[in-house]
Amino acid sequence: MSTKSKLLELLESQKGTYLSGEELARQLQVSRAAVWKAVKTLRQEGYQIQAATNRGYALKQENDILSxxxxxxxxxxxxxxxxxxxxxxxxxxxxxxxxxxxxxxxxxxxxxxxxxxxxxxxxxxxxxxxxxxxxxxxxxxxxxxxxxxxxxxxxxxxxxxxxxxxxxxxxxxxxxxxxxxxxxxxxxxxxxxxxxxxxxxxxxxxxxxxxxxxxxxxxxxxxxxxxxxxxxxxxxxxxxxxxxxxxxxxxxxxxxxxxxxxxxxxxxNIVPGRQIKVFGNQECRVVRAEKILEDGRLLVTNGQGERELLDFADVSLEI
CATH class of the missing domain: 3.30.930.10 (Bira Bifunctional Protein; Domain 2)
Structure with missing residues (x-):
């Protein structure tokens, strides 16, 4: 893992908390200059890292870069x-x-x-x-x-x-x-x-x-x-x-x-108790969803009043 990645992991694990350059250098086993170089690179990538004299560096709480x-x-x-x-x-x-x-x-x-x-x-x-x-x-x-x-x-x-x-x-x-x-x-x-x-x-x-x-x-x-x-x-x-x-x-x-x-x-589940459209076999039909069974299948009542079990189907809530 690179120094930059290790630094980001430390900052993320204590987001919002200041960590001194000396402490970061000790934990990463690198020089203070290497820490500063990694901070600079992360900032260029969009990470909001604050720096304060005698306090060190902190990743802002609102930082939301996926990493x-x-x-x-x-x-x-x-x-x-x-x-x-x-x-x-x-x-x-x-x-x-x-x-x-x-x-x-x-x-x-x-x-x-x-x-x-x-x-x-x-x-x-x-x-x-x-x-x-x-x-x-x-x-x-x-x-x-x-x-x-x-x-x-x-x-x-x-x-x-x-x-x-x-x-x-x-x-x-x-x-x-x-x-x-x-x-x-x-x-x-x-x-x-x-x-x-x-x-x-x-x-x-x-x-x-x-x-x-x-x-x-x-x-x-x-x-x-x-x-x-x-x-x-x-x-x-x-x-x-x-x-x-x-x-x-x-x-x-x-x-x-x-x-x-x-x-x-x-x-x-928001489907049971509603009229829904079911798509399949190049057709669309309206049925009433009754309930979802323990095995996950959907019990419906069709237009003829007959009950059916659906294993898997495309359904729409828009009637």
Missing amino acids: REAVRCFLEHQEAEVQVFQKISSTSRVMKQLAVEKQLPHGSLVAANSQTEGRGRKGRKFYSPESSGLYLSVLLYPKKTLRQSLEITAAAAVAVCRAVEGCCGVSLGIKWVNDLYLQEKKVCGILTEAVTDFETGEIEFAVVGIGLNLYEPKEGFPEEIRRKAGAILERGVRTDRNRLAACIVNELLKEAEKPGISPEYRQR
């Missing part, structure tokens, strides 16, 4: 590998590649400030503009079969809800199967992709991709998603994205270990 060092400060599983990018094609694409090439540990993550090729279900694009959201993918080695993959998505939905409540003070609802909503607007998408053993049907590894709209983009959402896309926070309301990313991972690792669909997933 590997800051995320690691909040992770409960320190053995996990963390990679952070300011811009990337797709966090899930990179994570899948790393999982195959480097066999990263359980709970490893790739996070980014923006994505150029963010993806949702069925190859749909996920709008991932700079400095408006949090985009991350987490690597899991779940002891589950492909048929149980919905459990992973449900665990991720619950994990994000808990993390957002803890870090942002905002309560979200879950839209079956894999979206999170705030006031009838989609603010988060979750996509779980798994590599399985063909013979056993067991999942070798899964990558959970999560895209959060923290703020509305300065230029607004694109016309095609403007009616349904929303943001968790108003511009000017600050949150620590590094802490939020780590909290999502911490909660996901706890939730993913549990068998079945969490009762919390069903309790937080």
